[in-house]
Amino acid sequence: MKKLNLIGIIAITLLLALSSCRPPELEGAFVHFKNGRIDQALTLAEKVTTEHPANPEGWYLLGQLYGKKDRIADMMKAYDKSLELAKTFEQKISIDKQTYFASKFNGGVQSYNKYLKLEDHSTDEAKKVMMTAIKRFTDANIIKESYGALNLINQGYNLIGESDKALEGVINLTTQYPDSAKAWLTLGKFYYDQKAFDKAAENFEKATEIDGENSEALTYLAQTYDFLNMPEKAIPAYKKAIEVNEGDSAIPFNLGLLLYKAAVVEGIPEETKTEKLNMAIEFFEKSIEINPDFKSSYQLKGNAELQNKKFEDAKETLEEGVELFPEDAQMWIDLAKSYTFLNEKEKATAAFQRADELEK
Secondary structure, X not given: OHHHHHHHHHHHHHHHHHHOOOOHHHHHHHHHHHOOOHHHHHHHXXXXXXXXXXXXXXXXXXHHHHHHOOOHHHHHHHHHHHHHHOOOOHHHHHHHHHHHHHHHHHXXXXXXXXXXXXXXXXXXXXXXXXXXXXXXXXHHHHHOOOHHHHXXXXXXXXXXXXXXXXXXXXXXXXXXXXXXXXXXXXXXXXXXXXXXXXXXXXXXXXXXXXXXXXXXXHHHHHHHHHHOOOHHHXXXXXXXXXXXXXXOOHHHHHHHHHHHHHHOOOOOOHHHHHHHHHHHHHHHHHHHHHOOOXXXXXXHHHHHHHHOOOHHHHXXXXXXXXXXXXXXXXXXXXXXXXXXXXXXXXXXXXHHHHHHHHHO
């Protein structure tokens, strides 16, 4: 019996000792917090951390209260201070961070999508919706650095016409994530949309240096050099993009178009013209294989074959083309020419007649 009494006395003593470590103001702050009186709790918690700055529990409670007041930056500072003093509340703080991050990020996505669904994006109300999204993504990134949150912030600023802030944010992405091909691709796309193609090309190059298999970066790089009239760089970029993205018909079509335009430049040597047209034909054919429903591929492939005196090939391409697109007058004209060169006079006459009917 005496032994049991001794154990009880020790337990009570320990309990009193532990409870005495909590300052009265902190105890009062917890009472207010548990009863939903956040403002009163916050006043006491701030007093506790001022008067007892080495108390990790005080900082932990202060962080909780700042979270309730939606003061995310202050919440994180308080949590960091608590963890700096002791790891006592590390697990609880980790759970809080995860919860707040998910809430803020998902809330940002909801506001972002709400903005996109609005019919008129020019109103003050629309801008307010996007600014809410930006604020939520910003808070999420304060809790945990997030490429996705930062990227959506930049897109948000761009959508509401604050391009300077958008550019600043995108540049910041490349600073924070210098080894991310996506970051450099995003910066390149920003300049691309602004038609600053020299700067766009620089950043697309950096993206492909980091990830040589990034089909989007390679495609943008090729298109940018195409716009800059630099075929010597555009052509290998297009070819590499085709290798890593075999399912995109637009890439071989664009390369075929580049070669076709280079072939029909006035004064080009006949040998060079033939070579470039043959290359263009190859890529138009590849585009058709991937997507047989794109009219321009048949138009240009058939015309290139016609110019290269491949009359039988032109006939085959254009017959397939007019079957799919019977209202295209130019393909009927080129088909009629193919029939003429192949001495199929009746078919040529009928094709010319069909073209005349469509052009009326």
